[in-house]
Amino acid sequence: MSTLTSLARAMAAASGTAQPACTVRHVHLSPRPLVFIPLALAGEANAPLAALVGDDPGAPNLLVVPEPRDRDLRFAFAADLAAVVLRYTASYCADQEPTGGRDPGLRYADAPQLLVPNPGGIAFTRLLGRSTRFRRAEGPYAVAESVPVLGRWLTFFADRTESPASSLMLAATDALSAHWATGQSPAEDRNLAVLLGWIDPPPGMSGAQAAALAEDPLRSPPTGPATDPTFDNEVLDQRILAVRTARLTGGGRAYQRAEAALTDALATQLTPTWTLMWRAAELLRGLPEAAHVRRRWDADKDAFTWHAGHIREGGPPQPRRDGAVSAAGRLANTERVQEMVAAQRAFDDPLVMAEYRMTGEAFAGRVAAAEPDRVDATGRRRVLRPRVTVETGDAVLAEPGATLTSPARPSQKARVIAVTEANGRTRVLLELQGGMGRALTPEPGSVPAIGEPVCYAAFGDGYQPPPAFPASEDTPWTHGGPPPRYVPADEDAREDWS
């Protein structure tokens, strides 16, 4: 949040219509995402109740646990879900492409993408992954072979959400509210139906009106994983009880009837969200993709390729907890990536860059004077060092000696030589280096011309190499020494799921 986005919220509140918070889309959106809407039983750690899942808006798969407290039925649900999810991920394990760069390897040409309604959906996915990935297909409490594989994939998707650069799994509310500002608080933006009301109201209605209507849980059931308590108390309780009674009294037609009634009730809660999810995907797709998104998606494809190979080659499931070295590496990586993504977003999007202009970390203006052919002859070798003067009305924090980068010429460095102020405007004298070809005269267009609008920021979008950490087997004694290699234990496979 910043003054700019808060101003956008104020404008949205006054006009009753959501306002753009970005001019381009900063997340990748698959042409064929897998929409996953889980519902959980209230009060339990991770008791799946039902889910609507699929990659075709016209063909959702409705999965239901008729008795959510029954362990076997939960694993049957996991097996049903595995059938859908594993078929979907497998469909991306065919076409390959070169990874590019210095690495001669191959990767899958595209990657799967999981879309859930909200951050709660990500948390549910993580827990479902945790409760299924250690199970075994043989021995006591055996489960279907696909169940532990499902657990590993769900864990993989949920883990990737920790990286701000990844789009392998997205929560619709997060993605939408990053691109639009509504006239309500961020807390209220976590309701997908309400958020979409603001962004895309039905004809003849303002965003504020549509949002107010969408707050009614009867009209727009909660988008999960939590259900509406009134629905729990007035509908779900009786229908689950009917299923339980029918099972105890011998099943047969009564059981089928009770199960069908429960399925119908859960479908009424899930179907509206299914429509909302595809509308959210469509709205996001309507925004032009930001320039750096493709590069970040390539990294997602690399991660997907690696994980698919790891499972195929019989590698162990993700451990319960990270060791000291991998935790430190993960944290350092997240911080580094966060900085990189923030810079890339600003370079791709003038509305995001405006936030940095507000704080003085960037400024924009016009070139007032230019010496494009200036050569510095003071050193051992004559070098091309053009100078330009930028005049701006923005606040400028940069001081002489600082190095700046312009989104229009990211490979060129601009060193601040002098900053002067006159009549409320600031003139910044910059000396340019790089990105102009090898000769002593710059290539056409490589130096900004007089009158050209330009923007300079105190950060670049460049790749920062990860810091060096010891290998896991060299973990120093201060951090507990090398962690024991994770070996799946029998105990994990038999763990309670009550």
Added chain:
Amino acid sequence: MTGPEARLARLRGRSLPRSHNARTIAALASNPGCARRAILDAAGADKQRLAAYAGFPAPFGQSRFALARGNAFEAQVKAEGAAQLLTLLRTHLNLPIPEAHYDDLGEVGGNASLDLRHARTRTLLARAAASQDEAGTMFDHPLLRLEVGGRHAFLEPDLVAFRLHGRFHVIEIKSFAVIDGQADGDKVAAAAIQSAVYVLALRDALAEQHIPPEAVSHETILVCPENFSNRPVAVSLDVRKQLTVLRRQLSRMARIADLLDLLPPDLTFDLDPDRDGVPRRRPAELAAAIRQVEARYAPECLSTCEMCFFCRDEARGCTAALGRDAREELGGVEHVQTVLRLAGRIDRPAPGTDLAEAAALLRQAARLRAEALREAV
């Protein structure tokens, strides 16, 4: 009768009084400037019912599944003189408890009056604090008291206080799971602040007997189901930070008596029930009565206060309704319309004022935003 008690009784009207609990005190302490919540809670008014009757039913309820699960888990760990809990504490706290006493303070000789129960809780706790007995004692259903806005609020925790090596530990039983040593951060935070309320109340009770506050440990014990099972696991929570926050917020709260003085003497939230208990008061009239008490709405109220939709409706057009951060980032300007007039240079405040500073900020933001959107087209 004109004292604060009589005034509060009049405000509540003919409905049954609701008592405070750790959750309501924690919620109140998170928004100490809200006179509406302070008054309604002090009067013991049924906020859920009032909000619904005034046309703004609260957006939350409790699922019977969650309720059943919570009760079942608590009953399970407390069953048979808290046998499971004892085993757990023995390993968790490394307790040498070959034999431990278990005192149920739920009733006093069949009499469950609040004052009597509180007196008995105090006596027993003081006796335990004074004794040299090394065996631990668990107190189930103690009744504590905390001063909130200059009035005593009774707290009826379902917790158990445990005495060990001369110190009391507050134990909180929750039914959310701890999975691989980690639990939902929001839920742990809520449990920590509730435990802190009990620590504070327990310290108050002992202070009356001249027992120093260190007798109650700032390390409370949270008991939750482990992983995906029903097996309980105990973790220690350090609630020092929550205690500081709570103490500060409670001291910032205006005295209820002072707040009452600001209200018209005949104000009441009574629903005017007929002989069958059916309310006859006009909802608009009730709403007007509620509006007499000033509220301080923030979006955080949406998850903690039954009156939230009522207050949100009232706060429409205020920057506070967009979130505390938003209001601050908009230069602290109160109304959305003022923000837009300042940003659009329609209002030009005199230089040197606070508003002029906010205006400069907003004008710059509006200029940058407009420029960026033009550039993107």
